[in-house]
Amino acid sequence: MWLGALERRLLERILAPPPKLLFRDRQLERALELIEDGASFVVYGSVGTGKTTLALTAARGLEGIVYASCASARTYSALRSKLLKRATYYVVDDYTMAVREPRLKGLMRSLEPKAVIVYPPVEAYEELEGLEKIEMQPYTLEELEDICRERAARLALAVDDEDVRAAAKAGFEHGGNARVALIVLAERTAANLQNYAAWRS
Structure with a gap:
């Protein structure tokens, strides 16, 4: 015990989260540029590659961040309840774990600006088409x-x-x-x- x-x-x-994210300088620099421009983007990679830490580190210092994890809010209703507040930036974590349904896709398209964290293949998420992708290598x-x-x-x-x-x-x-x-x-x-x-x- x-x-x-x-x-x-x-x-x-x-x-x-560490004070400095090691070996992710290029990805962090790009995420910071996108956030400064108010653009939405996707962070993708396998488990344990720093996806969540990258998104939260890039958004650190911004006021009005809304964070939602699909690991604990998998359905449309549960996720929507976490994302009702207006935000300067939305961070949607573990989106791969969300229950796939049309309403959820519409909700994701409506959120702006946002960072969405998924596992590969990123092409499987049609509602994220057109967003810049930041890859996290093992x-x-x-x-x-x-x-x-x-x-x-x-x-x-x-x-x-x-x-x-x-x-x-x-x-x-x-x-x-x-x-x-x-x-x-x-x-x-x-x-x-x-x-x-x-x-x-």
């Missing part, structure tokens, strides 16, 4: 190692380089998934702290 609670607290800290093994090292150093985690490499390898084996890498990093941090506590007792 102690380890589970510790892991949860560590996960919250480790998975929180992370390389070296990039995942650097991401884990940045988290470990910034948060002063109880891990060594072997832990960092193991976490990065797990993320790479799951398709270049930074989320998996960071979850493993949290697990290894918690295990190291538990071992240290047992040694001290």
Whole structure:
């Protein structure tokens, strides 16, 4: 139970958006340009490639942002209730998980300006045709190692380089998934702290 609670607290800290999004400079620059122009766009890529973090980082500092996740609001009615407020920008996350129906497509077309986050193939969403697409490639093994090292150093985690490499390898084996890498990093941090506590007792 102690380890589970510790892991949860560590996960919250480790998975929180970083001050700087590593290895996404080009994508972030383009997203910022589109937001400045008041244009809508799509962010797409596989799981754990930084799609949500990119959109929220680009919109950081804007007032009147409305965020809705289709993971928790999958139907037209549920999503519409979250998007009723006027906004300077709408961020619609995990749109792939929404229940597909004509009313939902109409709702998405009516939202302006917006950033919509989807999984490939992006061509499957006809209601998003004409919007600029920002692709998030899977992370390389070296990039995942650097991401884990940045988290470990910034948060002063109880891990060594072997832990960092193991976490990065797990993320790479799951398709270049930074989320998996960071979850493993949290697990290894918690295990190291538990071992240290047992040694001290």
